[in-house]
Amino acid sequence: MDEMDFRPSAAISLGVELELQLLRAHDFDLSRGAGDLLALLEKRKLPGAVKPEITESMVELNSSVHRHHGSLRDELAVMRDAVVKEAGVLNLRVAGGGSHPFHDWADRRIFPTGRFRSILERYGYLAKQFTVFGQHIHVGCPSGDDAVYLIHMLTRYVPHFIALSAASPFYQGEDTLFQSSRLTSISAFPLAGHMPFVRDWAEFLEYYDKMRGFGIVASMKDFYWDIRPKPEYGTVEIRVCDTPLTVQRAALLGAYAQALVAYHLQERPRAPARAVYLVNSFNRFEASRFGCRGELVEPYESRRKKIGADILETIETVMPHALQLDGADALTELAADVRHGYSDANWLLECHTVRGSLPDVVRESAARWSGTPPDAR
Amino acid sequence: MDLSFLPQLPFALSAPIMFGALLAAGLLAGEAANRYASLPRITGYALAGVALGPQLSGLLSSEVLHALSVLIDLSVGLIVFELGFRFDWAWLKRNRWLLVTAVAESLFGFGAIFGALAYFGFEPVLAASAAAIGTATSPAVVMLVAHELRAEGQITERALLFTAVNSVFAYVALTLLLPLLHIELQVGWLEALLRPLYILGGSLLAGAAACMLMLALARWLGKREDRQFVLLVAMVVLTVGVARSLNLSVMIALMTLGVLARNLDRRHVLMPLRFGYGGQLFFVILFVLTGAGLEFGAWATAAGLVATLLVVRFLGKGLAILLFGRLSGVRTGGAGLLAIALLPLSGLAVGMVRDTSELSPAFGKELAGILLAAVAISELLGPLATQFALRRAGEADPGARGG
Numbered sequence: 009m010d011e012m013d014f015r016p017s018a019a020i021s022l023g024v025e026l027e028l029q030l031l032r033a034h035d036f037d038l039s040r041g042a043g044d045l046l047a048l049l050e051k052r053k054l055p056g057a058v059k060p061e062i063t064e065s066m067v068e069l070n071s072s073v074h075r076h077h078g079s080l081r082d083e084l085a086v087m088r089d090a091v092v093k094e095a096g097v098l099n100l101r102v103a104g105g106g107s108h109p110f111h112d113w114a115d116r117r118i119f120p121t122g123r124f125r126s127i128l129e130r131y132g133y134l135a136k137q138f139t140v141f142g143q144h145i146h147v148g149c150p151s152g153d154d155a156v157y158l159i160h161m162l163t164r165y166v167p168h169f170i171a172l173s174a175a176s177p178f179y180q181g182e183d184t185l186f187q188s189s190r191l192t193s194i195s196a197f198p199l200a201g202h203m204p205f206v207r208d209w210a211e212f213l214e215y216y217d218k219m220r221g222f223g224i225v226a227s228m229k230d231f232y233w234d235i236r237p238k239p240e241y242g243t244v245e246i247r248v249c250d251t252p253l254t255v256q257r258a259a260l261l262g263a264y265a266q267a268l269v270a271y272h273l274q275e276r277p278r279a280p281a282r283a284v285y286l287v288n289s290f291n292r293f294e295a296s297r298f299g300c301r302g303e304l305v306e307p308y309e310s311r312r313k314k315i316g317a318d319i320l321e322t323i324e325t326v327m328p329h330a331l332q333l334d335g336a337d338a339l340t341e342l343a344a345d346v347r348h349g350y351s352d353a354n355w356l357l358e359c360h361t362v363r364g365s366l367p368d369v370v371r372e373s374a375a376r377w378s379g380t381p382p383d384a385r
Numbered sequence: 386m387d388l389s390f391l392p393q394l395p396f397a398l399s400a401p402i403m404f405g406a407l408l409a410a411g412l413l414a415g416e417a418a419n420r421y422a423s424l425p426r427i428t429g430y431a432l433a434g435v436a437l438g439p440q441l442s443g444l445l446s447s448e449v450l451h452a453l454s455v456l457i458d459l460s461v462g463l464i465v466f467e468l469g470f471r472f473d474w475a476w477l478k479r480n481r482w483l484l485v486t487a488v489a490e491s492l493f494g495f496g497a498i499f500g501a502l503a504y505f506g507f508e509p510v511l512a513a514s515a516a517a518i519g520t521a522t523s524p525a526v527v528m529l530v531a532h533e534l535r536a537e538g539q540i541t542e543r544a545l546l547f548t549a550v551n552s553v554f555a556y557v558a559l560t561l562l563l564p565l566l567h568i569e570l571q572v573g574w575l576e577a578l579l580r581p582l583y584i585l586g587g588s589l590l591a592g593a594a595a596c597m598l599m600l601a602l603a604r605w606l607g608k609r610e611d612r613q614f615v616l617l618v619a620m621v622v623l624t625v626g627v628a629r630s631l632n633l634s635v636m637i638a639l640m641t642l643g644v645l646a647r648n649l650d651r652r653h654v655l656m657p658l659r660f661g662y663g664g665q666l667f668f669v670i671l672f673v674l675t676g677a678g679l680e681f682g683a684w685a686t687a688a689g690l691v692a693t694l695l696v697v698r699f700l701g702k703g704l705a706i707l708l709f710g711r712l713s714g715v716r717t718g719g720a721g722l723l724a725i726a727l728l729p730l731s732g733l734a735v736g737m738v739r740d741t742s743e744l745s746p747a748f749g750k751e752l753a754g755i756l757l758a759a760v761a762i763s764e765l766l767g768p769l770a771t772q773f774a775l776r777r778a779g780e781a782d783p784g785a786r787g788g
Binding site: 097 | 653657782783
């Protein structure tokens with residue numbers, strides 16, 4: 009079977025990938041313990057999978073496929089506990105968050121596999137600066153054409169996912185003033201951006217074959233798009249989220265994506281529009297910089313709105329679908345966070361103000377990820 | 386014409402001249418060893434010391450070395466403090482086999498040396514004292530090779546942890562053995578017991594008091610790396626000075642300061658530690674002076690015994706790590722590398738041998754000579770072993786210009 013054949017998957021099924029930070033216990037800088045950690049985890053029976061990522065400072069949790077975000081959350085919690093426990097044996101800590109607040113990118117070492125080495129060779133320092141941590145959300149699609157349609161639809165909501173997941177205000181030891189600084193490191197890659205405005209799967213394949221013919225890409229993996237189709241899983245993959253600080257929030261984001269997909273697949277409220285891509289980089293910047301307090305340009309109505317307000321409206325619109333997917337609680341929780349101005353980025357900023365140093369922020373963030381109560385202040 | 390404004394020649398070698406010259410000599414020798422012979426820089430520093438020391442050129446006389454011994458204590462103090470500061474109780478709690486492995490590593494090392502010495506017919510108490518001294522791995526070598534290679538990973542972390550444990554083990558075991566030596570010498574019971582109690586208890590107290598003071602001051606200073614760095618150096622130097630003045634153990638006091646600072650800092654007022662370039666100054670001096678003080682005397686007469694001791698020590702340590710290492714999460718093949726990394730005998734042994742010899746002339750000249758020869762050889766070859774192990778473990782930074 010051709011790797012580009014779209015294998016239909018159960019519509020609106022849900023799965024996530026979480027890239028995690030591995031930290032040294034003594035100074036909370038990034039460690040390089042991925043190899044040892046993965047070797048220990050191999051001995052355990054776990055749901056999902058834990059995989060190496062581009063540098064030895066990260067591992068990736070892959071969930072299995074779920075129908076509801078509740079079971080996804082429970083599975084992620086099991087995986088998290090196992091990873092935290094085995095990391096403890098090696099005196100490593102694990103944390104979420106989209107960036108490590110103060111690591112020096114030049115210290116990073118590439119995980120020794122052929123693919124990662126070739127990325128380093130090709131992209132130079134970009135590859136090491138790529139030590140950022142994202143959540144990828146997969147939602148199942150019945151066909152390639154549906155995937156193309158969904159990508160055009162979901163692109164409008166890219167700023168939502170950025171704002172809701174934002175957890176990388178610090179980068180290279182500085183407060184970037186961004187809610188999510190992580191996306192900037194990804195934008196530097198030549199194949200970052202978005203899928204072209206194709207009408208259906210056939211047209212997408214035409215484009216893909218051309219790019220392969222030019223020798224620009226070797227596989228779908230070479231596109232670092234915000235949202236891309238994943239034919240071998242039969243999913244669309246939303247890739248703009250920072251890894252949140254908790255598995256709970258990772259599951260909430262999954263629930264939101266699932267409800268959005270259900271709404272668009274079942275109601276088909278809009279047709280794809282080029283205007284979405286005209287405003288995309290502006291909206292994306294606003295969301296990365298200001299989070300929910302930023303403004304987006306609504307491409308269908310050609311007007312500006314607060315991102316937070318737009319999220320709340322959208323949640324209301326998709327709520328009936330969330331109800332059917334057991335996701336209503338999740339969306340209510342997300343909406344409450346938006347109203348209260350909560351974001352993981354703000355939590356990290358607040359932690360920095362209270363604690364006074366970035367290693368403290370990382371320590372607290374690791375404790376939060378592990379689900380242990382914070383230390384006495 | 387009155388030329389009295391000109392200095393008298395030859396002018397006296399003042400402390401700054403000595404310090405600067407040693408630093409430059411060490412630095413150049415280290416760089417040369419690294420560039421032309423691919424040796425660790427530390428070996429180069431020590432070789433410079435050997436060349437300048439009483440054994441070869443005599444530019445550094447024994448008196449000068451004695452006068453400069455405070456510099457050794459300061460450097461060792463900084464290193465032992467850092468070693469303690471990386472000693473994490475929480476890790477031992479999460480990984481109980483780690484503590485078992487660390488203790489077994491010390492015990493097996495001790496047992497192996499003791500067995501060999503007893504086999505060669507040394508008195509049990511003397512053999513046990515020598516075995517205690519010989520168990521310790523050099524904190525300076527392991528720490529500095531790890532720094533130089535920017536090594537990071539499980540083998541490096543464990544090498545540092547085991548070094549901390551076997552250094553403390555060695556010192557405590559020796560201190561507890563001293564009363565036996567005293568009793569053999571028919572010193573009063575009370576004195577025989579009070580002395581180790583005073584040294585151990587006093588060193589612990591000194592370290593603990595310094596830690597409390599440091600935490601209080603750090604809290605007041607706030608989270609600024611530059612200020613905390615100065616505070617840290619100040620407290621280390623102060624503690625070294627206090628320990629010397631009160632005839633306490635610099636090693637135990639500074640280890641206590643480090644371990645408590647890491648593990649009692651519940652409010653997390655201390656920032657992570659980076660000695661950087663400042664520390665480097667002390668470390669060059671440390672190895673030059675250690676090199677100058679090395680004694681190869683017994684090497685010629687007892688090469689076989691020295692080599693035997695080093696080999697059985699390696700086997701003992703290796704066996705312990707092999708038996709328990711896997712249970713504590715050491716990967717396959719890691720046990721051997723760890724045992725190699727732990728090869729360098731501690732320069733602290735020099736001080737311990739002297740202390741013991743002073744107390745008890747019965748601490749045979751021969752045995753002292755053998756230990757010192759073993760230290761000498763492993764000061765020079767030890768860094769190579771540690772470097773090899775950390776490189777082989779894949780934990781050295783390929784970009785770091787190590788040896």
